[in-house]
Amino acid sequence: MKEVTLSIITVNFNNNFGLQKTIRSIQSQSYSDYEHIIIDANSTDGSKETIIKYSQETSHLKYWVSEPDKGIYDGMNKGLKHAKGKYIYFLNSGDFLFDTNVLASISFDDTEYICGNMRIIYSDTEYEDIVPPEKIDGLFLLKSFLPHPASFIHHSLFMNQEYRRDYKIISDWIHMVDNLVLKGCSYKHVNILISKFDSTGLSSTNGSIGLYERNKWIKENIPPRIYASLMELDDLKSSILGSIIPIVNKKKHRTQKRIKKIVLLLARIFK
Template identity: 30%
Template structure:
């Protein structure tokens, strides 16, 4: 019997953080899930930590470890292997609230049957810096493109990925934005808000960098959210900020 959820964690050399992620899956209030860990051939203790928890997960845990072409290539591998109705992505330095899956399943089952096939649910996210809460973030899909839905809170149907494709691996940090805006602008996807805290997100990483800002600007121009002038302004601004940061490091 296929699971209701497929949860995917992409990781590489994540020994410092992945245990918290694993525990957050084990501590879910519902257990109708498979947990796919897509590891990029880690060379630290990541795999040892994952294997330590295999007895607790049992057959629900599926570990794959091989080199990949980046985070979105790894995510696409996970999606291809996933068998659940709803697919969620939790990063190896982030973690779910204990009732995250329960809240998503309840909301999904409240939807009309006709709306379920092409559905993307999303919720609220606790932002952290060095483990300390900064804010609770929620971005409504009505402004998707200008803003970005908290991606670790997203649960997207397997059918939607099958029908509309997955992540464009030409991007290094904005393929998730590209995918969601594509769904919003060009498909019949139902975006459904869930007003609960779903995930806890550690700030930082490439998407917060100048490169991430430049990729996001190009995505927004591609789908008509930004004018060409605004795109070039954001790109120039991000390069100036990167240069200032470079000077400060010298």
């Protein structure tokens, strides 16, 4: 049996309307080398009936379940256990693909982390586009994030690592830091709008929880003095002096490379 290229995993809980939008955006894709997995947390709003109807309409839905779980990351881990694709893509209920040719525009070339752009929808007239950087370093991820609904992650990065269930919101960020910073996995930014993100979701409406969890993880994994030094280094990069450094070291940008090596070394030491 031919290995499918992409496993799309959708986690849902009592969001039947959003689930239907997500399903329609997947069904409309011109790309066909994918499987779809839906993990529903025992919804009571008609979501299960929507999934059953969908399963009768497509052969792409390879697995689905509707049962109680222990939160969104528990649901995502359940989906991972049934995924067969070379790449994993999480598109949860309420989020949807930007247009019908999005997936066909991605080159799944064995880069371990492929990330595109994401549009956050605030209202019918208000939105914000999130554009990740061309290159990733530890300083970026410690202060920011990559948009999960626009990220295609090589399946190998989940072989011995699930999402942590002891965090409610930032386990995907922890996975990014661990793989992109500590393990130095390959990364590529594609300048394409991949998805539209539902701003009423858990991570958007509980920003204070996300901030608390991120600070908690940083305190547990990076000593305060080291973290403060990294933030000072980040400020230096954006200062006048920081703009001069790459010019002085124009040849192969040696200073920037050394900064990255320092970040990686400190991260590994204090893992």
